[in-house]
Amino acid sequence: MGIKATTVDEQITLLESRGMVFDCDVEKIKETLLDIGYYRLGFYSYYFQDKKTHNFITNVNFNDIIKLYYFDFDMKMLLLRYIYRIEVHFRTQLLYYASNHYNDNNAWYVDSKIVDSSIFKEFNTIYFNLKTKNKNLVKHHVNYPCDYAPAWKVFEFLTFGQTFKFFSNLKNEELKKQISAVYGFRDVSLLNNYFISIINIRNICSHNGVLFDYNQPIGIRRIPNLKYRINTGNTSNLNASLRLLLYILSKVSKNRAKDLEEELKKLLATASENNLVKNIINSKIKFDM
Template sequence: MAEYNKPHRNFNEQIALMKSRGLGCEDDRAAVQALKRIGYYRLSAYSYPFRRFDPDRPGKRCDEFIAGATFEQVVELCDFDSKLRAQMLVAAEIVEVALRVQVAYFLGKRERFGHLDRVHLDEGECAGRRGTHEKDVHTDWIDRYERRASDSQNEDFIRHFREKYDGQLPIWVAVEILEFGQLVRLYGMLDKQDKRRISDHFGVKGHNVLHKWLIRLNNVRNHCAHHDRIWNRIAVYGIPAVHEQQVPAALTHLSRLGDDDRKRIYTAAALSAHIVTLSKPETNWPRSFKTVVSKLPLRDGVVTEAVMGFPTGWKSFDIWNYEPKR
């Protein structure tokens, strides 16, 4: 394996390197400012689709750029992705809060401290293992929950609660300190009847189906929160094949998507749109999302909606033409 020996380059040298590989640049000074804002390595991920395919390595790209590609087009794509992440984070907040409410309501109805005692959960799910982890799922969850509770002890509502009451936080308080991933894992451990009630609330037939959706949405949320590229990202795991009888009418078109497309951002956006409109009927999120995507800097064969998993004619689908309920 070769040793990494590429040299450090200043911003002007970075511009010169890209230009030597065929990337046009209208304004070197503005390009330097963009590199200072974004960084060469981060921006290179957005330049990748503009690179030529390597004739000696099928499916791989080389360092040289296609004819007509410019630095400005690469920055425009990077800035589009930033707006797309911001839009997805708006939806993630609504989805996460809606799930908090449902988990707190149904688990709290069963037992106010149900998250702490697996007798009120699904023992099979609690006793499961994650990879080669030594602890079972619930024990690991409790450890993470206690660390989270400790980190949150100076929150006003936590301090007030513990000054007034002794003991542990009931589930309707505890959900407010959980990260989305912890919340999704807790949903996976709920009693099957409680999971079914929550999946019914979200219009999904099958609690395991909803769980897979939530895992995927948490994955997207994390990418967005950490400013990762999402516009053409292919997830390691997508959602399972969608069956029309399991989902509301607005999502039946997902049944026509292939495995690869279900790992791309469109499917996550459609699932988000469904939960958002159900949870916040007055929302305009689907139309706002459509507006953001309409500003994708298209370039035939290079930057397309298809590489984001968008099906043909998607803008006409009911989910993206939702009328807010006032």
């Protein structure tokens, strides 16, 4: 990709010069390029190219790239729906156990005796935006102008990552163990590894990264359940993350875990109807449920 903007006609000419096959209406191709964007499609056309010359391998069709793009898009939308279920559940556990443990302090999340104060500077900026723009917190501060709102009012509007940061910075280790035990973990570090991995996937899905080729920066630790345990030596690829998601979701709802597994298999089967796409996603994901 050069540093000078190009028209859709120039983009089509460039793709053709590198060996791409077009067998659909040119106006449809232009519509797609103006819809998704040449640069974004480049993230997916990369997998159909010779890595040295950047020319397309033989008989690569424009629609092959579009199918890979939409497979990845559909996978992201699917995972976001189920990750949200995990996010809401985790937020509820943190609020329930921490707020009842500190039931004389409904703003325990800004108490330096309870939470490591290193996160307060960043959080104060977040809170200022919430209390001036979020209608629920604006209403609260009309009645209580100087106080922080109760945790259950505030955390409803924090991201998964922000919520988890408060859990990680709790000073009471026994409280963290109590919350970890909800998911069957005695070891808090295991929950840390799992939920950071899930948040990483959530961020890829939310911020339009390439999902099917995503690798966790730190490997996922051994899953204590034979059904979901990672059977290969690769604890970082998407297969490992999918197995982890299914495992944690099964702790929230066995039915939802079953639903996700079925939807994943259906999505992969549909994508595999295209042989080029099938070969690419199988080599990257290796989903083996």
